[in-house]
Amino acid sequence: xxxxxxxxxxxxxxxxxxxxxxxxxxxxxxxxxxxxxxxxxxxxxxxxxxxxxxxxxxxxxxxxxxxxxxxxxxxxxxxxxxxxxxxxxxxxxxxxxxxxxxxxxxxxxxxxxxxxxxxxxxxxxxxxxxxxxxxxxxxxxxxxx
Numbered sequence: 001x002x003x004x005x006x007x008x009x010x011x012x013x014x015x016x017x018x019x020x021x022x023x024x025x026x027x028x029x030x031x032x033x034x035x036x037x038x039x040x041x042x043x044x045x046x047x048x049x050x051x052x053x054x055x056x057x058x059x060x061x062x063x064x065x066x067x068x069x070x071x072x073x074x075x076x077x078x079x080x081x082x083x084x085x086x087x088x089x090x091x092x093x094x095x096x097x098x099x100x101x102x103x104x105x106x107x108x109x110x111x112x113x114x115x116x117x118x119x120x121x122x123x124x125x126x127x128x129x130x131x132x133x134x135x136x137x138x139x140x141x142x143x144x145x
């Protein structure tokens with residue numbers, strides 16, 4: 001088995017499906033901006049379903065958008081998490097749910113895009129800020145104890 005085949009085993013089949021769909025659309029002559037938009041939409045769907053971590057999505061976006069230089073993917077991921085934190089706070093604010101500066105700080109420092117997605121889902125129905133973190137595992141100390 002070649003190295004290329006070994007690497008394929010680590011890539012989710014849904015990502016290969018998205019790649020095949022994208023290349024087929026381009027081969028059929030569908031305009032590049034339309035195909036690029038569909039590709040980005042597909043990547044986001046994979047991220048929200050937990051198929052691809054945000055960091056992988058950011059690296060793929062960097063390469064496909066010609067921004068493959070150090071720092072771009074990290075900046076994309078940081079901006080993405082910041083936007084999700086802002087969306088959570090906006091939903092809570094518009095629904096009249098009071099929240100503390102500690103929640104604001106915690107959301108903006110959260111490194112886990114999947115957790116932010118769960119928090120946004122819960123913000124839609126939360127009656128109190130504590131409702132966002134129901135059923136979330138408690139953080140463990142770095143030493144694992």
